[in-house]
Each structure stands twice: as structure tokens, then as C-alpha cells.
Amino acid sequence: MNIKLFIKRLEALHKPLADLYQTASILPWIPADMLPQAYQELYNNSKMLQLAAEELYQQNEALKETQNLLETERQHYQDLFEYAPDGYLVTNKEGIIQNANIAAIKLLNISKQFLIGKAMINFVCLEARQHFRQELNQIYQADRTKELFIRLQQRHGEYFDAAFTVRVIRNPEGNAINLLWLLRNIGDRQQTELISAESYSEFIQNRPRYKYSKGETIPLNNSVVWYIFQGLVKLSTFCETGEEVLLGLAKTQMVFGSGMTSLSIYQATALSDVELVPIYVSELLVTPALSHSLLPKINQRLQQTESFLVISKKQLVEDRLQHLLELLKQEIGELVEEGTRLSVRLTHEDIASACGTTRVTVTRLLGKLQQQGLISIDTKKHIILKNSAARI
Known part of the structure; x- marks a missing residue:
């Protein structure tokens, strides 16, 4: 559907209806109570339809921008794969x-x-x-x-x-x-000897650790790659309207850093208390064994970014939300008696930015899933995906 053309046609329909309604309202020889009720409803409905179309257009533009950002991120990780x-x-x-x-x-x-x-x-x-x-x-x-x-x-x-x-x-x-x-x-x-699992673990253990509390913004530097020793980090950017766009979730044993993306605006936020180990890019250049060991972890980020990109391509918001919850189940899910609990609480804004829609829409759809018994919310506001739902 060409949304711009659709909105223009609605505007073309709405203007004559508005003129006709105003004319009928001010004519002195037509009492107000004689205006046809059906005509008033037609006018009101056309106005509501126009507002809905404008909202759809805004959501579509936001979704396009999210797709472009994710595609840029995916291409960057693809290049890392290609030239490894x-x-x-x-x-x-x-x-x-x-x-x-x-x-x-x-x-x-x-x-x-x-x-x-x-x-x-x-x-x-x-x-x-x-x-x-x-x-x-x-x-x-x-x-x-x-x-x-x-x-x-x-x-x-x-x-x-x-x-x-x-x-x-x-x-x-x-x-x-x-x-x-x-x-x-x-x-x-x-030339090709790699760090063993034991020596790599020792390598990480002997480095300084930096701790950040939940909600803190983590400083980024092109010369440093952060290795997550413990915790979960939200990676995001901001579009032209100032809205945050969720790009990925880096969990324990993953790596991230501003030098690993080509986006000009890149932000890392602690979603839980985290411990990070710094690895300097200069070390990777002179220590092939270290870069070899980190490459599979970089590949994890590539795969996750591609998964977010696939989600953003889904036409229906319901499908985007469904696939996002399935991805989150795989990435940060933990088994509980009722099903699979997302170990970190994501706000409705976070979920909406990943789905390319509005917070209001996500709240409505999550409420619908809750009414259907497919999800529940625990006392700490964490989403639980029920065992009875093979697919949400």
C-alpha cells in the first residue's frame, strides 16, 4: 500500500465533507436537529480515519528508519565476518x-x-x-x-x-x-596456536573489572572493546525524531564497543548490574590468538543483529512482537515453573522500538496476550512466556 497516496485521498475526501458540514450547520433555515445523524457520523468517522492514517504513516516511517539502522549494523558485522x-x-x-x-x-x-x-x-x-x-x-x-x-x-x-x-x-x-x-x-x-579455554579464562580473570549499576550509561571508546563478564547490556541508537531504537542485547561472554559499529550515535545501557573487562584494540592487532578467540563472540552479535533485522521486516506488528518475544526467550529466558521468564525487565518503550511501533500499541498487544493466557507478568514486572504456548 502507498501510504502517502492513501493519506492524500483521505484528505481529498475529508475537505469537501468538512465544507459541507460547516455550510449545513450555519444555514439559518435548517434547524440543527434536522441535520442527518448518518451525515454527522460519516464526517466524524472520516476525521478519525484520517488521524489513524497519519499515525500509520508515522509508524511506517519509524519502521523504515529502524530497518535502515539495523541493516547498517548487520552490514558492519558481515564485514567483520568477511574479512576475519x-x-x-x-x-x-x-x-x-x-x-x-x-x-x-x-x-x-x-x-x-x-x-x-x-x-x-x-x-x-x-x-x-x-x-x-x-x-x-x-x-x-x-x-x-x-x-x-x-x-x-x-x-x-x-x-x-x-x-x-x-x-x-x-x-x-x-x-x-x-x-x-x-x-x-x-x-x-x-603462527596459528589459539588460547585454550583455560588460558583464555585466566586471561580474562586477571584483568581489571569495571562495574556499572542497572540503568547506567556505559562509556564507549573506539580504542576499547568491552567483554561482559557478568550482566546484560542494551545497545541502542537514536533516530532523527529523538526516539530510541533497540539494536541488540549483549549478554555474559559477549563483546561490544563503539569501534564495532559504523553508527555515529551508539549507546550502551546496563539493564542489570554488570561487570565489564576492557580489551584494547591495539592488543588485538598484536595478539592474533586473542582476536581469534573473540571472533566467535563478535559473530554472536552479528547473528543477533540479523535476527532483529528479520523482525523489523515483518509486515504486521503482531508478528513482530511474536518473533521478538521468541528471540528474547532464546537470548535472556530462564526456566521457571510457569514457563520461561525473561530475566531482565524491558520497558514497553524498549519493546516498541525493537518492533518499530508505538508504546501504546505494544501495551495493547501485551494485554491481549495476557488475556489469552499466553504470557503473564510476575511481581517484579518480568514477562513470563507460558509453557502452554508453543508459539505466542
Whole structure:
């Protein structure tokens, strides 16, 4: 629907109705009680329809701006993925390659157009293929990241020893939909050795921590990446009208920083008491092992931003709210007796900005879901998604 054209047509309809109504009201020989009741209702209804259309137009403009901001954020994280120093592959759970970054393309010695759609097993040496098939069948059933060491062969090239770090990507219902592969050539272990989980944990533990209370704005600096040791941080920006736009939620073990976005206005707010560990960008440049370890955490932010972008593309506000609640359930949900409780209280303004609509609309829709028994609100104003609702 062309909303601008729709509003113009309403205005064209409303003006003659208003003129006719005024003329009929002031004619001395027509008593006021003789004005047709139906005509008065028609006039009033046309005025209400015009106001509703104007509100729809404003909401549509706000939604467009939200989509543009999210697309900018998504593209920035996509660039981080594309130009990462290590190889990254995205496959379906059968191991068919769906996406690859520049480093992976170079490692496998094949152009991207020929790589997409090929099975991972095509690059595994013959003697290791049976083992690879067994591992692939088990990977998507696991809930944790898995390490694999496989001998690969470049297309029309040499063999090399590769290390894979594989992570399962799941939809809001918990079903495996994709596999994310971090691919490294470990032929030269001195250059590609990564920080182990134990040493990485020690690395974080030995750093200073900065604490911020719930509601505080966290200072941002292009030279610092914040690692969240504990807590939840809201990442947002502001549109031209001054309205806040929710871009994402960074939780424990995620990273964020103003240097990780191309937006000129970027704000981080503590949604709970948080503890942050600073990591300087200069360290990442001289410590490849550290940047390698942080890259999967940056990828988490990319995936979340893409999820928010998908939500903003939904045509109906009800659908946007439904998918947002499902995403929040996955990101910050905690199991309770009644269902899944969102561990942090988000205001109706926060939810409205993520859905590209107004606070009043979100309040009405949440009230409707509550009446239907699909959600409830606990004593601390946290939303609980009921067990009885497979989908909201």
C-alpha cells in the first residue's frame, strides 16, 4: 500500500465533507436537529480515519528508519565476518556450504561461486571421510562447541592439517538449522596456536573489572572493546525524531564497543548490574590468538543483529512482537515453573522500538496476550512466556 497516496485521498475526501458540514450547520433555515445523524457520523468517522492514517504513516516511517539502522549494523558485522583473519564457513546440518569468508576461500583454493553449494566432505581427504561423516551426524545434536582435527585437500592443490571449531546455530524452537565452522590451517602451529579455554579464562580473570549499576550509561571508546563478564547490556541508537531504537542485547561472554559499529550515535545501557573487562584494540592487532578467540563472540552479535533485522521486516506488528518475544526467550529466558521468564525487565518503550511501533500499541498487544493466557507478568514486572504456548 502507498501510504502517502492513501493519506492524500483521505484528505481529498475529508475537505469537501468538512465544507459541507460547516455550510449545513450555519444555514439559518435548517434547524440543527434536522441535520442527518448518518451525515454527522460519516464526517466524524472520516476525521478519525484520517488521524489513524497519519499515525500509520508515522509508524511506517519509524519502521523504515529502524530497518535502515539495523541493516547498517548487520552490514558492519558481515564485514567483520568477511574479512576475519581465519576461515569461516556456514553450512546446513548436512554439511552443504552456504556461505564462506575470504580467508576460507583462500584456504580451500576455490572461488566463492564454486564453493557455495558444495559439500564439506569434498575437501576431506579420502581416508578421513568416514570419520568426518560420523562427527557430522553427532555435531548438530550437541549443545556445546566442538573441536575437530581433519586433513583437508585444496581444490587442485595440496593437503593441509586443519582445525575446526564447530558451533550449532538453532532457531527459537531449539532446532538445529546451521553449523558455523571456524577453519584454521594448523600446519604452522607457532603462527596459528589459539588460547585454550583455560588460558583464555585466566586471561580474562586477571584483568581489571569495571562495574556499572542497572540503568547506567556505559562509556564507549573506539580504542576499547568491552567483554561482559557478568550482566546484560542494551545497545541502542537514536533516530532523527529523538526516539530510541533497540539494536541488540549483549549478554555474559559477549563483546561490544563503539569501534564495532559504523553508527555515529551508539549507546550502551546496563539493564542489570554488570561487570565489564576492557580489551584494547591495539592488543588485538598484536595478539592474533586473542582476536581469534573473540571472533566467535563478535559473530554472536552479528547473528543477533540479523535476527532483529528479520523482525523489523515483518509486515504486521503482531508478528513482530511474536518473533521478538521468541528471540528474547532464546537470548535472556530462564526456566521457571510457569514457563520461561525473561530475566531482565524491558520497558514497553524498549519493546516498541525493537518492533518499530508505538508504546501504546505494544501495551495493547501485551494485554491481549495476557488475556489469552499466553504470557503473564510476575511481581517484579518480568514477562513470563507460558509453557502452554508453543508459539505466542
